[in-house]
Amino acid sequence: MSSTLRSYMAPVTARLFRRSETTHAAAPEEHATGVVDDFDLAGDEGENQGHGETHESEIMTFFFVALLIGCFVRFNLELVRKTFRVRIPYSVVLLVVGGGLGYATWDKVEAGAGLSDEAFTRSLFIWSKIDPHMLLFIFLPALIYEGSSATNYYAFTNHFWSAVVLAMPGLLVQSFLIGSVAVYVLPYGWGWTEAVLFGAILSATDPVAVVALLKELGVLPDLRVLIEAESLLNDGTAIVLFQLCTKILLEPGSTLSYVGLSFRLVLGSVALGIAMFMGSYVWLKSTHHPIDETIITVCTAYLAFFVAEGTEVQVSGVLTVVTIGVLMAGVGHTAIEGVHSAEMLHSVWSMIVFCADTTIFVLAGAIIVEQWLALADFWTSSDWGYMMAVYVLLTLIRGVMVGLFSPFIRAFGYGLQPRVCDLSTFIRSMFVVTWGGLRGAVGLCLALAVAMDEQLRGAVADAKYNERVLLMTAGMVVLTTVVNAALMEKVIEWMGLGAVSETQVKLFKGAIRYLADKHEERLQQLQNAHDNPEFAQVDWALLRHHAAADQVLGQHSQVWQELHEWERAAQAASSRELPDSEPQLCEEEEAERASQEASQEALQEMLGRFLLSLRASYTSQWNRGLLAARPFTSLRWALDMALDHLKDPRAPPPDHAPDHATPYAEEEEAGSEMEWGWLERQGDLSGS
Numbered sequence: 001m002s003s004t005l006r007s008y009m010a011p012v013t014a015r016l017f018r019r020s021e022t023t024h025a026a027a028p029e030e031h032a033t034g035v036v037d038d039f040d041l042a043g044d045e046g047e048n049q050g051h052g053e054t055h056e057s058e059i060m061t062f063f064f065v066a067l068l069i070g071c072f073v074r075f076n077l078e079l080v081r082k083t084f085r086v087r088i089p090y091s092v093v094l095l096v097v098g099g100g101l102g103y104a105t106w107d108k109v110e111a112g113a114g115l116s117d118e119a120f121t122r123s124l125f126i127w128s129k130i131d132p133h134m135l136l137f138i139f140l141p142a143l144i145y146e147g148s149s150a151t152n153y154y155a156f157t158n159h160f161w162s163a164v165v166l167a168m169p170g171l172l173v174q175s176f177l178i179g180s181v182a183v184y185v186l187p188y189g190w191g192w193t194e195a196v197l198f199g200a201i202l203s204a205t206d207p208v209a210v211v212a213l214l215k216e217l218g219v220l221p222d223l224r225v226l227i228e229a230e231s232l233l234n235d236g237t238a239i240v241l242f243q244l245c246t247k248i249l250l251e252p253g254s255t256l257s258y259v260g261l262s263f264r265l266v267l268g269s270v271a272l273g274i275a276m277f278m279g280s281y282v283w284l285k286s287t288h289h290p291i292d293e294t295i296i297t298v299c300t301a302y303l304a305f306f307v308a309e310g311t312e313v314q315v316s317g318v319l320t321v322v323t324i325g326v327l328m329a330g331v332g333h334t335a336i337e338g339v340h341s342a343e344m345l346h347s348v349w350s351m352i353v354f355c356a357d358t359t360i361f362v363l364a365g366a367i368i369v370e371q372w373l374a375l376a377d378f379w380t381s382s383d384w385g386y387m388m389a390v391y392v393l394l395t396l397i398r399g400v401m402v403g404l405f406s407p408f409i410r411a412f413g414y415g416l417q418p419r420v421c422d423l424s425t426f427i428r429s430m431f432v433v434t435w436g437g438l439r440g441a442v443g444l445c446l447a448l449a450v451a452m453d454e455q456l457r458g459a460v461a462d463a464k465y466n467e468r469v470l471l472m473t474a475g476m477v478v479l480t481t482v483v484n485a486a487l488m489e490k491v492i493e494w495m496g497l498g499a500v501s502e503t504q505v506k507l508f509k510g511a512i513r514y515l516a517d518k519h520e521e522r523l524q525q526l527q528n529a530h531d532n533p534e535f536a537q538v539d540w541a542l543l544r545h546h547a548a549a550d551q552v553l554g555q556h557s558q559v560w561q562e563l564h565e566w567e568r569a570a571q572a573a574s575s576r577e578l579p580d581s582e583p584q585l586c587e588e589e590e591a592e593r594a595s596q597e598a599s600q601e602a603l604q605e606m607l608g609r610f611l612l613s614l615r616a617s618y619t620s621q622w623n624r625g626l627l628a629a630r631p632f633t634s635l636r637w638a639l640d641m642a643l644d645h646l647k648d649p650r651a652p653p654p655d656h657a658p659d660h661a662t663p664y665a666e667e668e669e670a671g672s673e674m675e676w677g678w679l680e681r682q683g684d685l686s687g688s
Contacts, residue, residue, distance in 0.1 A: 200245060206438055211224055
């Protein structure tokens, strides 16, 4: 991948696109493979030259239309969610829409309508022929950097070894098992090297839809971090294995050289990421201009990927960007000072990721449909059957891989240890990890790279290997996105992992009642302000009708109705007379134990809410410049450990607190007092 990236940077316009349909008509055999030709931007020289002059300006038409489609889809999905209470993953809809656009474009090209008739048709056709390495360079750094820099650093460090086990040895096992399926199940006569290469492509996960859904539902935050951390490391490992298998096929050498290459790709990526992070961190600390800080982060992500993949360094660009992003989440965020800088950074990166997500899924749908149509001549009904078999086996293989390494996750995983997570909940959580292994942009781009590699075509026995890899990968992307992502909410509901406890419901409803009382109290204060001339002409009856508490707080009438039902039930329970007969002793003990458990759960829930409020307060003080970087980092780390202590009071104090989390000399000498006891000594968690 590194050499390919360097090769297309100079003659980019010559290699980005294929020939027009006129060239395809003249060479039907090339059209059958349809994946390696060059597209002539200027069109045939004998035709109207005016069309050739406008092609360059029309390339961006698809990009902006895709973003408008994304905005339209998001608006309507939110409307559907509010009206019908049904959540449809954003990426699923975009993939379907992109497939429809790809079919329409292909139909127009095949019908002879000509790419010169519609600017959008020409633009989409050009985008669908872009070199896949260019797609990786455009979209991957932004997606990886934003995901890694926005992760919960404390949870990531606790999940790190579990994610490493799933993303490195787990991916190798998964790739080998998929390769076994390709060798022994698929009737294409593949060797082990090309089969493992196919397995590496299908092992790259892209759980964007799953992570977005878990964030929207507000459930399983720890498991979400594990899925996201595995994906970040998984992509880098998959690309390293892809490069290694490609090198074995094209440049056979000794086993020792391949091992050395693997270590260089992995360890060199971490070293390069640390070096580039330190440079950007020093620069960010020296400037306080929001625009400069935002540009520095964006350029660092993209330049790091280019230096890793496109220069003589030749290490993994994905792992390099992941290293920078994780260090930014843990240390570098303190270099962004001020509310305005943080808001601008968040807004710009959110917009970049929205553009990348939207464009890549719409484009992926169009490319998949276009390639299926272009290669339909040799793709038979039996191949469709094998595709469905590969999808089923792919899900089972991921389940086997997760199950194989689950004892390690069970013993050392964050929040999954036996003392805090029963076996049933752990098994259901691992099923969610298995089901959430979607395939997406990374695997599709790698498959496109295989399809365009004529040198690789000559190194394997199967003459249609390149096309089969592309179509199989496209099928896995579609099936895992449409099936797994669409059913994820139902899977969580069936597993009972998103259930809210009765204590949480009571606290939530109590908070609503408190806000309603405060709202009514404030309205009454305003109505009693007779000396204020601004309120003299107010129609208070009309105001109360439109600004009543149930109108302001009760966004859904069901929430307000449940609150009233809960209050009536509580009043009835409190006024109910006890029977004359004395209850049995065992019933009294059971009731007392249940009451104690409920009280303890309520206390822990309220203490957790208090800790979260305290963290929000410290963050606000940091953003306003009232708290220095080192004390803020120390306080945040201590609060995270305190929240951990709430979930697992028997857990030993963590011994991996970072050096920058110890702001005072006496605390450095105190050692473990930096955790729960440190906050207690400040009076924040004391019972008084």
